[in-house]
Amino acid sequence: MINITLPDGSVKTFNEGVTPMDVARDISEGLARNVISAKFNDQIVETVTPLNQDGSLTLYTWRDDLGKKAFWHSSSHVVAQAIEELYPGVKLTIGPAIENGFYYDIDFGEHSISEKDFPMIEKRAIEIARGKHPYKMREVSKEDALNYYKKQDNEYKVELISNLEDGTITFCDHDSFTDLCRGGHIPNTGYIKALKLLSVAGAYWRGDEKNPQLTRVYGISFPKQKELTEYLELLEEAKKRDHRKLGRELELFTFSQKVGQGLPLWLPKGAALRERLEQFLKKAQKKAGYEMVISPHIGQKELYVTSGHYAKYGEDSFQPIHTPKEDEEFLLKPMNCPHHCEIYNAKPFSYRELPKRYAEFGTVYRYEQSGELHGLTRVRGFTQDDAHIFCTQEQLDQEFKNVIDLSLYVLGSLGFDNFTAQVSVRDLDKPEKYIGSVDNWEKAEQAIINAAEEKGLDFKVEAGEAAFYGPKLDFMVKDALGRNWQLGTIQVDYNLPERFELTYKGSDNELHRPVMIHRAPFGSMERFIALLLEHTGGNFPLWLTPDQAIILPVSEKHEKYAEKVSKSLENNEIRALIDARNETVGKKIREAEMNKIPFMLIVGESEEEKGTISVRRHGGEDLGSISIDEFTDLVETEINSTLKTF
Ligand SMILES: [Zn+2]
Numbered sequence: 123m124i125n126i127t128l129p130d131g132s133v134k135t136f137n138e139g140v141t142p143m144d145v146a147r148d149i150s151e152g153l154a155r156n157v158i159s160a161k162f163n164d165q166i167v168e169t170v171t172p173l174n175q176d177g178s179l180t181l182y183t184w185r186d187d188l189g190k191k192a193f194w195h196s197s198s199h200v201v202a203q204a205i206e207e208l209y210p211g212v213k214l215t216i217g218p219a220i221e222n223g224f225y226y227d228i229d230f231g232e233h234s235i236s237e238k239d240f241p242m243i244e245k246r247a248i249e250i251a252r253g254k255h256p257y258k259m260r261e262v263s264k265e266d267a268l269n270y271y272k273k274q275d276n277e278y279k280v281e282l283i284s285n286l287e288d289g290t291i292t293f294c295d296h297d298s299f300t301d302l303c304r305g306g307h308i309p310n311t312g313y314i315k316a317l318k319l320l321s322v323a324g325a326y327w328r329g330d331e332k333n334p335q336l337t338r339v340y341g342i343s344f345p346k347q348k349e350l351t352e353y354l355e356l357l358e359e360a361k362k363r364d365h366r367k368l369g370r371e372l373e374l375f376t377f378s379q380k381v382g383q384g385l386p387l388w389l390p391k392g393a394a395l396r397e398r399l400e401q402f403l404k405k406a407q408k409k410a411g412y413e414m415v416i417s418p419h420i421g422q423k424e425l426y427v428t429s430g431h432y433a434k435y436g437e438d439s440f441q442p443i444h445t446p447k448e449d450e451e452f453l454l455k456p457m458n459c460p461h462h463c464e465i466y467n468a469k470p471f472s473y474r475e476l477p478k479r480y481a482e483f484g485t486v487y488r489y490e491q492s493g494e495l496h497g498l499t500r501v502r503g504f505t506q507d508d509a510h511i512f513c514t515q516e517q518l519d520q521e522f523k524n525v526i527d528l529s530l531y532v533l534g535s536l537g538f539d540n541f542t543a544q545v546s547v548r549d550l551d552k553p554e555k556y557i558g559s560v561d562n563w564e565k566a567e568q569a570i571i572n573a574a575e576e577k578g579l580d581f582k583v584e585a586g587e588a589a590f591y592g593p594k595l596d597f598m599v600k601d602a603l604g605r606n607w608q609l610g611t612i613q614v615d616y617n618l619p620e621r622f623e624l625t626y627k628g629s630d631n632e633l634h635r636p637v638m639i640h641r642a643p644f645g646s647m648e649r650f651i652a653l654l655l656e657h658t659g660g661n662f663p664l665w666l667t668p669d670q671a672i673i674l675p676v677s678e679k680h681e682k683y684a685e686k687v688s689k690s691l692e693n694n695e696i697r698a699l700i701d702a703r704n705e706t707v708g709k710k711i712r713e714a715e716m717n718k719i720p721f722m723l724i725v726g727e728s729e730e731e732k733g734t735i736s737v738r739r740h741g742g743e744d745l746g747s748i749s750i751d752e753f754t755d756l757v758e759t760e761i762n763s764t765l766k767t768f
């Protein structure tokens with residue numbers, strides 16, 4: 123008999139050889155119907171794997187990430203089978219599950235495929251799935267495995283197998299198909315009710331451009347047709363909200379091959395928007411006791427050797443800049459922290475003067491391979507809303523709470539109410555990994571957890587996820603399409619104060635090391651604006667949006683009045699523009715809608731007579747003819763409903 127411990131801590135006794143599916147059935151028939159994958163003693167197993175020792179078992183359904191992973195990986199086998207049948211002689215390589223779906227990298231040889239071939243492959247894959255073929259794992263000797271793929275002339279699988287230890291090699295069979303595979307499958311192909319191929323792309327074997335190029339086929343599958351339909355709708359919506367597309371349409375930013383890839387250029391509307399975001403944060407930071415500092419875009423190599431960033435970024439960084447006469451060596455700034463440490467070092471501090479909170483919208487540069495660049499989310503130059511707090515160990519608690527308050531204020535004002543947090547702490551089994559005293563670590567971790575609890579955050583604690591130099595808290599935001607984005611980090615640091623020999627004079631008149639907190643509520647301006655664009659679909663909060671209103675004169679006759687309206691709005695600090703083109707009001711409204719302008723103010727004969735404006739809200743709601751004062755009140759009320767005072 124063996125003892126199986128379930129996630130709720132309960133222990134059940136079974137005969138040796140019991141399978142995860144048997145355990146599920148023992149719990150309930152309903153669970154057994156839904157179980158698609160399992161983990162036993164930290165290893166993913168098949169639902170039919172016999173369990174021969176005591177251990178803890180987790181059962182996964184479609185609702186679990188690991189359940190989806192098994193589902194999608196299993197689907198990649200089915201797609202590979204369909205492709206192998208339809209394109210004889212292709213060579214399969216690897217087919218993993220990814221965050222949304224799966225891919226298979228295939229050497230198509232003389233065949234080639236494009237999106238128009240997808241329906242045929244999908245049709246065959248679904249036919250195979252309907253056969254309800256069980257996935258069966260079997261061990262093979264290294265020799266047999268190598269021979270199997272040598273016979274098929276598949277040098278890729280041969281290479282993979284060559285790197286494996288004999289005795290650890292397994293094949294997975296279903297229907298007439300066999301693949302080299304470590305395992306982690308759903309019970310049978312029949313669970314796959316809907317399947318769609320999404321795209322094809324080139325991919326180098328093992329990600330190395332010196333290797334042959336393969337074709338990567340992306341797909342996704344679901345246990346219900348309805349779920350596929352919903353997913354495809356979401357994809358469509360995500361395409362419409364792609365920040366690169368919206369950024370172009372709303373004239374916020376651009377890229378120029380001449381300037382260089384990964385280096386965004388901010389257009390006037392985008393620059394103004396960014397400026398407003400900066401002002402918003404600067405105002406709150408001022409109230410929270412931050413002081414602005416400014417540091418250069420480059421620093422001596424030695425600075426980053428001292429900070430340790432050279433070891434981390436040096437290799438993969440841009441080449442150093444040499445001065446022509448003095449032979450000095452400079453690097454583009456990858457992080458603002460070293461500069462801020464030296465700002466702290468500019469004068470001695472006593473404990474009474476701490477905390478010091480230095481903030482800077484600091485632009486940093488990091489080399490990214492051209493293939494990795496993506497719109498504003500992966501760039502080579504970006505501006506962090508950075509700040510570093512230097513405080514005593516005793517002040518850490520309060521400072522952490524203050525930073526959480528500021529972060530929550532930022533998220534709330536920008537319409538993000540769906541977020542969670544992760545607190546990353548040490549791995550207690552590996553104390554040698556971390557610098558700083560155990561006592562300080564304990565206090566810092568407790569300070570973060572206390573602060574998160576007190577502020578009512580929905581958070582989880584992850585052991586072993588802390589950096590070697592200190593614990594941290596990360597905010598994860600869910601956007602309107604349900605996608606997760608990692609946002610601002612609050613990081614405790616015992617390392618840099620040590621490396622830069624930062625000190626303060628304590629009440630005992632001795633010198634002590636301050637603790638440092640790194641924090642950036644937006645993360646970077648670039649990435650944050652990308653997220654904001656995709657979250658709002660370009661319909662920014664009213665306080666932030668580039669143009670809050672557009673005045674549409676019905677004809678040339680009313681242009682003068684339109685200008686008068688524009689002046690009054692300007693006096694009331696409402697950002698409005700006039701569309702005086704010789705076009706119909708209908709056309710102007712349609713364009714204003716496309717440009718996501720929140721209010722359209724139509725002015726004609728009757729408005730001019732009464733001194734009013736006819737207000738139409740973005741999306742179509744008619745607010746009727748009102749006075750400019752009434753409109754100003756409306757705008758103010760709406761802004762105050764999202765933008766609270768800090
Ligand atoms: Zn597999």
Ligand SMILES: [Zn+2]
Nearest residue numbers: 458459510640
């Ligand atoms: Zn920093």
